[in-house]
Amino acid sequence: xxxxxxxxxxxxxxxxxxxxxxxxxxxxxxxxxxxxxxxxxxxxxxxxxxxxxxxxxxxxxxxxxxxxxxxxxxxxxxxxxxxxxxxxxxxxxxxxxxxxxxxxxxxxxxxxxxxxxxxxxxxxxxxxxxxxxxxxxxxxxxxxxxxxxxxxxxxxxxxxxxxxxxxxxxxxxxxxxxxxxxxxxxxxxxxxxxxxxxxxxxxxxxxxxxxxxxxxxxxxxxxxxxxxxxxxxxxxxxxxxxxxxxx
Amino acid sequence: xxxxxxxxxxxxxxxxxxxxxxxxxxxxxxxxxxxxxxxxxxxxxxxxxxxxxxxxxxxxxxxxxxxxxxxxxxxxxxxxxxxxxxxxxxxxxxxxxxxxxxxxxxxxxxxxxxxxxxxxxxxxxxxxxxxxxxxxxxxxxxxxxxxxxxxxxxxxxxxxxxxxxxxxxxxxxxxxxxxxxxxxxxxxxxxxxxxxxxxxxxxxxxxxxxxxxxxxxxxxxxxxxxxxxxxxxxxxxxxxxxxxxxxxxxxxxxxxxxxxxxxxxxxxxxxxxxxxx
Numbered sequence: 001x002x003x004x005x006x007x008x009x010x011x012x013x014x015x016x017x018x019x020x021x022x023x024x025x026x027x028x029x030x031x032x033x034x035x036x037x038x039x040x041x042x043x044x045x046x047x048x049x050x051x052x053x054x055x056x057x058x059x060x061x062x063x064x065x066x067x068x069x070x071x072x073x074x075x076x077x078x079x080x081x082x083x084x085x086x087x088x089x090x091x092x093x094x095x096x097x098x099x100x101x102x103x104x105x106x107x108x109x110x111x112x113x114x115x116x117x118x119x120x121x122x123x124x125x126x127x128x129x130x131x132x133x134x135x136x137x138x139x140x141x142x143x144x145x146x147x148x149x150x151x152x153x154x155x156x157x158x159x160x161x162x163x164x165x166x167x168x169x170x171x172x173x174x175x176x177x178x179x180x181x182x183x184x185x186x187x188x189x190x191x192x193x194x195x196x197x198x199x200x201x202x203x204x205x206x207x208x209x210x211x212x213x214x215x216x217x218x219x220x221x222x223x224x225x226x227x228x229x230x231x232x233x234x235x236x237x238x239x240x241x242x243x244x245x246x247x
Numbered sequence: 248x249x250x251x252x253x254x255x256x257x258x259x260x261x262x263x264x265x266x267x268x269x270x271x272x273x274x275x276x277x278x279x280x281x282x283x284x285x286x287x288x289x290x291x292x293x294x295x296x297x298x299x300x301x302x303x304x305x306x307x308x309x310x311x312x313x314x315x316x317x318x319x320x321x322x323x324x325x326x327x328x329x330x331x332x333x334x335x336x337x338x339x340x341x342x343x344x345x346x347x348x349x350x351x352x353x354x355x356x357x358x359x360x361x362x363x364x365x366x367x368x369x370x371x372x373x374x375x376x377x378x379x380x381x382x383x384x385x386x387x388x389x390x391x392x393x394x395x396x397x398x399x400x401x402x403x404x405x406x407x408x409x410x411x412x413x414x415x416x417x418x419x420x421x422x423x424x425x426x427x428x429x430x431x432x433x434x435x436x437x438x439x440x441x442x443x444x445x446x447x448x449x450x451x452x453x454x455x456x457x458x459x460x461x462x463x464x465x466x467x468x469x470x471x472x473x474x475x476x477x478x479x480x481x482x483x484x485x486x487x488x489x490x491x492x493x494x495x496x497x498x499x500x501x502x503x504x505x506x507x508x509x510x511x512x513x514x515x516x517x518x519x520x521x522x523x524x
Contacts, residue, residue: 015326051407051408053404053407053408069410071408072408072409073404073405073408074405075402075404075405075408080401080402081276081400081401081402083452084276084400084401084458085452085455085456085457085458085460085461086397086401086457086458087456087457090457091401094397094398094401094405094406094409095409097394097395097398097406097409097410097411098409098410102391102392102393102394102395103391103394130456143405146405150409
């Protein structure tokens with residue numbers, strides 16, 4: 001099986017202090033993988049490393065035939081300014097940046113794709129609604145629609161189901177499963193282990209370093225979870241207090 | 248002639264308002280009011296630079312504002328000092344340096360009040376060319392970076408992941424703020440300059456339903472504030488720059504206060520209608 005991503009002794013961090021230490025392993029192409037671990041385990045850091053917004057302190061990430069512009073990434077939702085005067089369809093259309101760039105206008109084909117994406121996440125009829133009037137779940141649906149437009153082979157999701165209602169979670173999991181069915185590689189940072197068990201065939205467990213990686217049933221054991229908590233508790237505080245430093 | 252200087256003042260003020268409206272919107276959205284203030288405060292050092300180098304004072308102001316803007320961008324990369332601390336140091340430090348430096352000038356007399364509070368009534372034909380040329384350039388450049396700047400403003404990390412060159416966009420935007428500040432100096436002075444960028448945009452925010460609408464409204468509200476402030480200044484013999492800011496503030500209060508009153512009044516009407524049912 002070919003890989004979409006290969007972590008080769010990868011250390012990532014901030015100000016030369018590693019938040020993720022010597023991660024290794026492969027994410028198979030077309031796989032649906034959850035990244036789990038306690039708070040501060042370095043889960044979001046790994047996604048930032050894959051998008052290129054964080055450069056490795058050590059090691060590297062190899063991309064199995066996936067170009068940087070074939071990656072769609074959804075950061076944590078809290079960063080979106082809800083008071084910004086923009087309507088849903090314009091927010092979603094920003095996902096077309098790679099196709100239309102800074103100057104070209106939206107053609108009929110683009111508008112149709114925006115409408116399809118909005119419809120696919122169950123937001124039909126909300127196109128002209130300002131984002132400030134949306135609930136947390138509706139905004140997350142709009143951001144998923146923006147991802148859909150990018151038509152990327154690798155999809156990275158950072159806590160996509162946090163603080164949203166159960167019905168929205170179920171609908172968005174449906175979108176994720178559709179991506180998986182289409183052969184796209186999906187890597188999602190998640191907290192809820194029940195969701196992971198129910199919908200994610202593979203899991204990568206982190207505690208600033210790799211705890212386990214493989215089929216979800218084998219990774220999400222009580223023993224591994226206990227070990228991950230212990231490893232993170234041993235590193236309370238900034239990453240450099242663990243006594244691990246980049247070379 | 249009375250008519251001439253008033254017409255020039257009006258034309259200059261409206262020119263500045265049109266150019267600063269869209270930029271002001273991004274400053275409001277990106278919470279950069281203090282950033283603009285810091286750049287404006289360095290303008291006095293620019294005057295000093297112009298005098299010392301023997302170049303056009305407007306050129307000196309632009310050079311200094313651009314240099315400080317770039318320095319701020321660079322210093323924001325470090326983590327030892329918080330951004331607001333950094334801005335506070337540079338804003339007041341550069342203003343103080345400018346005041347002290349100008350006090351050493353023996354051969355040239357600099358009218359500090361003009362630079363601190365502006366002198367819109369003294370606008371010349373050359374100033375108008377400067378305002379409309381520079382302001383036009385600012386508007387065109389803002390239009391060119393509009394879409395990526397909007398994407399970065401809504402969600403920078405998402406925009407970066409989608410391929411927007413956020414760093415470059417931020418540099419261009421910062422340079423445009425520096426240019427706009429330099430252009431607007433003559434109208435309103437460095438102390439009040441940011442108010443002409445921020446207040447019209449903050450007023451428009453209440454009324455607009457899209458970024459483009461907000462930019463247009465901000466320019467219009469700024470132009471109305473300039474016209475209203477100038478008329479008030481002539482009618483009551485008040486300083487022109489502060490009068491323009493007071494007019495902008497009145498529009499802001501009218502808009503936000505009116506909207507708040509309307510929501511209270513109509514909220515009660517709706518509540519009583521519900522109670523009747």
